[in-house]
Amino acid sequence: MAKNSISAKRKGYIGLMRALMVLSAALTCALVLFMIAYVLAKGLPHITWGLLATAPSYMQDTVGILPDILNTVYIIIATLAVVIPLGAGAAVYLTEYAANKRLVAVIEYAAETLSGIPSIIYGLVGMLFFCEFLNMQTSLLAGALTLVIMNLPTVMRTTQESLKTVPQSYREGAFGLGAGKWRVIRTVVLPGCIDGVITGCILSAGRILGESAALLFTAGVAHVVNGFFAGLAGSGATLTVALYFYAKERGDFETAFAIAAILMLLTLLINLLAWLVGALCKRRRNV
Amino acid sequence: MITVNDLCLWYGSAQALHHINMAIPEKSITALIGPSGCGKSTFLKTLNRMNDLIPGVKISGEVLYNGENIFAPGVDVNMLRKEIGMAFQKPNPFPMSIYDNIAYGPRTHGITSRIQLDDIVERSLRGAAIWDEVKDRLKKNAHGLSGGQQQRLCIARALAVEPDVILMDEPTSALDPISTSKIEELAISLKEKYTIIIVTHNMQQAVRISDKTAFFLLGEMIEYDDTEKIFAMPRDKRTEDYITGRFG
Amino acid sequence: MKNRKQLAENAVHGVFLLLGLITVGCVLLITVYLIISGIPAIRQIGLFNFLFGREWASTAAEPAFGILPFILTSIYGTVGAIILGVPVGFMTAVYLAKVAPPRVKAAAAHAVSLLAGIPSVVCGLIGMRVLVPGIRALFNVPDGASLLAAIIVLAVMILPSIINVSITALEAVPKEYEEASLALGATPVETYFRVSVPAAKSGIAAAVVLGVGRAVGEAMAVMMVAGNAANMPSLFESVRFLTTAVASEMSYSGGLQRQALFSIALVLFLFIMLINAVLNFFLKRSKEK
Numbered sequence: 116m117a118k119n120s121i122s123a124k125r126k127g128y129i130g131l132m133r134a135l136m137v138l139s140a141a142l143t144c145a146l147v148l149f150m151i152a153y154v155l156a157k158g159l160p161h162i163t164w165g166l167l168a169t170a171p172s173y174m175q176d177t178v179g180i181l182p183d184i185l186n187t188v189y190i191i192i193a194t195l196a197v198v199i200p201l202g203a204g205a206a207v208y209l210t211e212y213a214a215n216k217r218l219v220a221v222i223e224y225a226a227e228t229l230s231g232i233p234s235i236i237y238g239l240v241g242m243l244f245f246c247e248f249l250n251m252q253t254s255l256l257a258g259a260l261t262l263v264i265m266n267l268p269t270v271m272r273t274t275q276e277s278l279k280t281v282p283q284s285y286r287e288g289a290f291g292l293g294a295g296k297w298r299v300i301r302t303v304v305l306p307g308c309i310d311g312v313i314t315g316c317i318l319s320a321g322r323i324l325g326e327s328a329a330l331l332f333t334a335g336v337a338h339v340v341n342g343f344f345a346g347l348a349g350s351g352a353t354l355t356v357a358l359y360f361y362a363k364e365r366g367d368f369e370t371a372f373a374i375a376a377i378l379m380l381l382t383l384l385i386n387l388l389a390w391l392v393g394a395l396c397k398r399r400r401n402v
Numbered sequence: 403m404i405t406v407n408d409l410c411l412w413y414g415s416a417q418a419l420h421h422i423n424m425a426i427p428e429k430s431i432t433a434l435i436g437p438s439g440c441g442k443s444t445f446l447k448t449l450n451r452m453n454d455l456i457p458g459v460k461i462s463g464e465v466l467y468n469g470e471n472i473f474a475p476g477v478d479v480n481m482l483r484k485e486i487g488m489a490f491q492k493p494n495p496f497p498m499s500i501y502d503n504i505a506y507g508p509r510t511h512g513i514t515s516r517i518q519l520d521d522i523v524e525r526s527l528r529g530a531a532i533w534d535e536v537k538d539r540l541k542k543n544a545h546g547l548s549g550g551q552q553q554r555l556c557i558a559r560a561l562a563v564e565p566d567v568i569l570m571d572e573p574t575s576a577l578d579p580i581s582t583s584k585i586e587e588l589a590i591s592l593k594e595k596y597t598i599i600i601v602t603h604n605m606q607q608a609v610r611i612s613d614k615t616a617f618f619l620l621g622e623m624i625e626y627d628d629t630e631k632i633f634a635m636p637r638d639k640r641t642e643d644y645i646t647g648r649f650g
Numbered sequence: 651m652k653n654r655k656q657l658a659e660n661a662v663h664g665v666f667l668l669l670g671l672i673t674v675g676c677v678l679l680i681t682v683y684l685i686i687s688g689i690p691a692i693r694q695i696g697l698f699n700f701l702f703g704r705e706w707a708s709t710a711a712e713p714a715f716g717i718l719p720f721i722l723t724s725i726y727g728t729v730g731a732i733i734l735g736v737p738v739g740f741m742t743a744v745y746l747a748k749v750a751p752p753r754v755k756a757a758a759a760h761a762v763s764l765l766a767g768i769p770s771v772v773c774g775l776i777g778m779r780v781l782v783p784g785i786r787a788l789f790n791v792p793d794g795a796s797l798l799a800a801i802i803v804l805a806v807m808i809l810p811s812i813i814n815v816s817i818t819a820l821e822a823v824p825k826e827y828e829e830a831s832l833a834l835g836a837t838p839v840e841t842y843f844r845v846s847v848p849a850a851k852s853g854i855a856a857a858v859v860l861g862v863g864r865a866v867g868e869a870m871a872v873m874m875v876a877g878n879a880a881n882m883p884s885l886f887e888s889v890r891f892l893t894t895a896v897a898s899e900m901s902y903s904g905g906l907q908r909q910a911l912f913s914i915a916l917v918l919f920l921f922i923m924l925i926n927a928v929l930n931f932f933l934k935r936s937k938e939k
Contacts, residue, residue, distance in 0.1 A: 120478040121837070122512050129839045136749060139741035140758060143809060147761040150768060150776055157779075204669030212666050224930075225673040231926045232680065232919070233867025235893045239900070239915050240680045243687060264676045271673070295655060297662040325769030328869040328893070332900055355771045355870075362775050363874055375772045382767045386760065452833060484835030494826035497849050507834040510844070556830065563834055 151379060158376025161369045170340045178361075178370050182338045184377075186255060186351035189343055190334065191323050193259035194266065195316055201263065202270025203312055209271075210278040211300055230268040237265050238329040246333060256347040258334025262323050269322065270315035277311025277396075278304065310396040317392060321385040324378065327355035336360060354378055403428035403597055404449065404567070409463035411441075411448060413456070418444050420622045421463070426614070428566075431589060431598045433608035433629065436618035437644065442601045445618065446569050449599065450486040451479050467567075484511060486567040487560030492576050493552035495544035495559070500527075500536050503544045503555060507563035522562050530558035531588050550581020554588060561592075568592065570600040574607065586611050605645055609633055617641045680919075688916030691715070691909035700913060706880040706890075708899060708907040715910045717895065717917065723797065723883040724892045724921070727872070728865040730801035731808055736858055738805075739812030743857075746813070747820035748842045766810035774874030777803040782875055789886060795877035797889045803871050808861035815860055819853020819936055820846055852936030859929040866921055869893035892918040 169179030205222070213219045241261030242253075251257040281304055289299040335350030338357070352360065354374050362371035404426040411419035419441050426432050434442040447453045449465060451472060464471040472482055484507075495503050504523045513519060523540070527533040532554040536547070544555055553573055560568055570589070574582040589598055589611050602608050608615050609629060616626040617638075625632060625641045636642040692700050695715045703716015742762075746755050778795075781802055786794035823846045831841040847854065869891075877888025878898050890898065895914050903911055 121480050124512060125510075125837070125840070129837055132839050132843060133749075136741045136745035139738045140745045140750065140754075142738055143742045143765070143813070144758055144761045146806060146809075147765045150773075151764070153776060153780070154772060201669055201672055204666055205672055208666040208670030212663055213670065218670075222670055222673055225677045227930065228677050228923070228926055229673055231863050231867075231922060231929070233863075233869065233893060233922060235867070235869040235896055236680065236684070236915055236919055236922070239896060239912070240683045242900075243683050244679065264680075267673055267676065295659055297659055321767050325767065325771075327769065327771050328897060331897065355769050358769075358771045358775065359870060359874070362771075362778060368775075368779065371775055375775050378769050378772055382764065382769070386764050386767055389763075390760070450833060452829065455829075455832065480835045480837050482835075483833055488830075488833035490826060490829065490833075492826060494824070494830045496827055496830065496845055506831070506844070507836075510831075510834065510836045510840055559830070559834065 151383075154372065154375045154379045157368075158372035158374070158379070161373040162376060166370070166373060171338050178367065180354070180357060180370070180374060180377075182340045183352050183354045183357040183374070185340060186334070186346060187324065187353040187355075189346045189351075190255050190259050190262065190330075190353055191320050192343075193256065193347055194262040194323055195319060197260065198263045198266045198270050198319060199312060199316065202267050202315060203274045203308065205267070206271045206274035206278060206308070206311075207300060207304065210275055211296075211304060226268040226271055229264065234265065234326060234329040237261050238332045241329060241333040253333065253335035253350045254348055255334050255351050258330045258353075259347070261329050261333045262326060265326070265329060266319040266322060269318050270312070273315035273318065274308050274311040277308045277314070281307035310392065310399070313392055314389065314396070317385060317389045321382065321389070324381055324385065325355060327353075327359055330356055331359075403468065404599075405466040407464045407466065409445075409448065409465060410461070411444060411453065412460040414458045418621050419448070420620075422623045424616060424623060424626050426597065426599060428597045429593055429595070430613040431593050431600060431611050432614045432616065433612035434599065434601045434616050434618060435603075435605060435608050435644075436624075438603075440618040441621040442616075442618040443571055444621075445623075446571055446599060446601050449567070449569055450483050450488055452483075452488070454479060484563050485565050486569060487563065487565035488569040489553065489557050489560055489571065489573045491572045493549055493556050495547070495552050495555050497543065497545060499541045500544050500547070500555065501540040503559050504562045507559060511563060526558040526562040527555075529561045529592070530554045531584065531591070532558060548581070550577050550584060553577060553581070553585060557585075557588065557592075561596075565596065567597045567599065570598065572601050572603060575603060582607075605633075617644060619644070684912070684916045684919050687909070687912040688919075689913075691906060691913040692916075694906060695910065695913075700910075701917070704882065706895070708903070708910065713907065715906070717892070717914055719880050719882045720890055720892045720895045720914065721917070723876075723889040724866055724918075726883045727797060727800050727804060727876075727889075727891055728862055730797070731804035731865045732858065732861060734801065735805035735808045735861060736812060739809045739857070739861070740816055740854065742809075743813045743816035743820060743854075744842055744847065747817045748838075748846060762810050762813050765806075766814075770807065770868060770871040771874070773803055773807055774871035777871060777875035785886075791886045793877060793888060795875055795888055796886045797876065797883055798885045800872045800876040800889070800891070803875050804865045804868060807868060807871060808864045811860045811864050812857045815857035816850070816854050819850040819857065822853065822936075823849045850936070852932050856929055856932035856936060859925060859932060863922060863925045863929065866918070866925065867893060869897050873897055892921070 166179055168181055170182050171178045209219055209222060241257060245251050245257035245260050246253055285303050286299055289303045330353055336352045336356060337350040338352060341349060358371050358374040361367045406422050406424045409419055409422040422445060434446060436442050453459050461473060464473060496506060501523055504526050505519045508519060508522050524533060527536060532551060535551060547555060574585050586607060592598060612629045615629040615632045617624045619640055625636060625638045633645055636645060700715060700717060702718050703714060704718050705714040705716045706719060707714045746758050777799055781799045782794035785796060785799055827845050827849055828841050831845045872891050873894040876894060878890050878894055879888035880890050881887045883889050892914055896911050900911055
């Protein structure tokens with residue numbers, strides 16, 4: 116009868132599964148919290164004005180990460196400046212122009228393939244193609260161009276997704292007024308994909324910030340303070356590459372953790388931004 | 403066998419069922435009819451407490467099943483649902499083999515013996531009049547069956563846990579006329595052993611298969627009587643309007 | 651006039667077509683470069699000696715270029731990371747997709763996307779300072795920089811991929827399946843594991859394959875915790891992965907050694923392409939449902 120309850124064996128199974136689920140989720144969250152807390156605790160005390168605002172000097176035996184910060188900023192700007200038009204353009208082609216289904220499939224398959232290739236391979240090919248074949252030497256520019264290829268699928272995907280939300284009726288309305296295709300795209304379609312482009316920027320910035328393997332052999336490891344264009348032409352370490360060198364080659368863990376703490380804070384910031392933009396876009400669409 | 407006393411149900415602050423009282427006899431077919439949104443499906447799902455799944459549902463009154471209130475604190479809702487089975491509006495076989503679909507319920511309730519399971523599968527499929535059509539492809543995915551076959555499979559799946567009551571929520575609304583008549587024949591043959599409560603939009607269907615009919619409107623049960631009486635001489639004006647096609 | 655307008659439209663179309671083809675161009679570029687630069691060393695060393703040679707001594711007087719240790723390390727390391735990471739990720743995904751209250755779910759989703767965003771060198775650094783000494787102390791081995799440390803770091807790093815892709819797959823399971831199971835008297839937990847999970851199995855398989863791809867391709871974090879000696883893999887030994895073999899010698903390599911590194915990258919690339927093909931297979935299957 117209904118008053119009987121389920122068997123002890125079933126109760127055991129349910130309890131076990133429930134416990135495993137809760138434990139796993141708790142473990143995942145605890146890991147994240149631990150990693151953040153550990154890095155911040157170890158790193159924040161070592162972040163000083165001197166560290167942030169100077170270049171390292173062997174002569175005076177001081178350590179500074181100003182060049183690494185600048186290099187990171189330069190490479191993010193340079194990469195985004197190239198990848199946004201390319202990726203957004205590719206997305207526009209796929210959603211607005213492409214009529215040949217096969218071609219679309221090939222392009223999308225290529226994008227998926229790109230997003231699966233490990234960054235060390237990007238670094239290697241970037242070194243062979245940009246640094247050696249195109250003779251750019253080891254430079255931030257070569258690094259940035261390598262990262263352009265890496266981030267192309269991300270920007271393409273986010274732009275494509277936002278293009279899909281532009282109602283077909285807008286396009287039809289504009290065409291109905293006799294506008295040419297390019298005009299329709301410029302006036303109706305492109306403004307609609309701005310949130311996708313912004314999301315793509317944020318996600319790419321996050322990936323560039325965290326990237327190291329692809330930059331090791333393309334952007335190099337120099338620590339010199341330069342202006343934007345001189346910086347791009349020369350070799351330079353980003354924060355992640357610098358962290359690697361301080362930790363692995365120099366054994367200077369204080370500096371390594373200081374950089375890690377900065378990276379962690381920036382990662383938090385980027386996640387926050389991505390979340391805010393996501394929430395904003397959602398609200399705008401619902402209005 | 404099922405007695406409903408003063409049952410009210412709210413979704414948040416909106417009341418969906420108003421003071422329902424009815425006694426459903428066993429080994430018979432009871433049809434619940436009424437226009438869309440009248441509460442008949444909500445009422446049906448109250449009987450096996452599927453409404454528990456919807457957040458914000460509040461229920462008062464009682465439903466006595468074999469003399470016990472199904473909302474009483476000691477009642478195990480899983481055992482209740484084992485005894486009160488259900489077939490849904492849209493056939494919903496699991497994306498597994500025909501055999502595994504039928505064996506799912508018994509396995510859940512602890513039967514592991516292969517011989518026993520084989521026996522249950524065959525009996526259930528025979529019971530739902532679909533054995534001859536699927537006996538050679540028990541290991542094939544259930545999604546390869548036609549819509550009508552899928553619905554009979556779902557009924558067989560419900561039979562496999564040996565329920566006493568089967569709730570059917572518009573089981574033929576997604577089916578073609580031939581499949582519909584097969585499900586109707588099946589329902590009539592099942593009432594020898596089971597109590598069946600069926601929600602239907604189709605008044606001919608209610609006339610063809612049910613012994614008793616309840617008419618719902620705006621969350622109230624307007625009239626409940628023998629099917630013949632309801633359709634031949636309804637007591638309430640609203641019932642008459644509905645069955646003669648004035649609204650709905 | 652009309653012709654000029656038409657011409658301009660065509661030009662714009664052409665530009666967008668070119669942009670669209672960039673990804674294809676990049677894939678071709680990468681493939682061609684890896685093949686062209688990877689083949690010579692394999693030719694010189696011999697395919698069999700290269701793939702199945704058990705010794706790597708690139709800078710010795712009589713150099714040996716066998717990459718079996720790297721291949722096996724990459725495989726063992728990935729398998730290990732999957733064994734540790736998949737159960738945790740899978741269980742977390744079921745919990746978040748089906749059981750967790752909305753607030754817990756939102757908070758955990760933030761944590762998971764944060765984990766995905768942590769740079770691999772930071773993971774490596776934490777591994778260096780926490781795991782490596784921990785393993786040395788716990789298992790009483792001379793050096794904690796080992797395959798085990800790499801496996802643990804990789805397991806953590808693949809968690810977000812596994813969790814996110816599994817959640818997407820689990821959330822796509824039609825409600826009707828779950829209702830049917832509950833109506834048969836199965837409890838919610840039984841329903842999730844016996845109906846929802848089997849229904850989402852292609853998507854969950856894709857999640858695992860994606861995790862495999864991430865683990866195989868990770869370089870920096872592994873380089874910081876695995877010790878990087880070209881040993882045959884063993885849990886407490888210092889080991890070198892395919893990725894780290896390329897990364898650790900590239901900066902000072904030349905001649906055949908450098909070419910052999912390109913060949914390693916080619917092998918790695920082929921592994922990744924294979925994994926991508928499998929991934930696509932599962933993704934396609936889970937979409938068809």
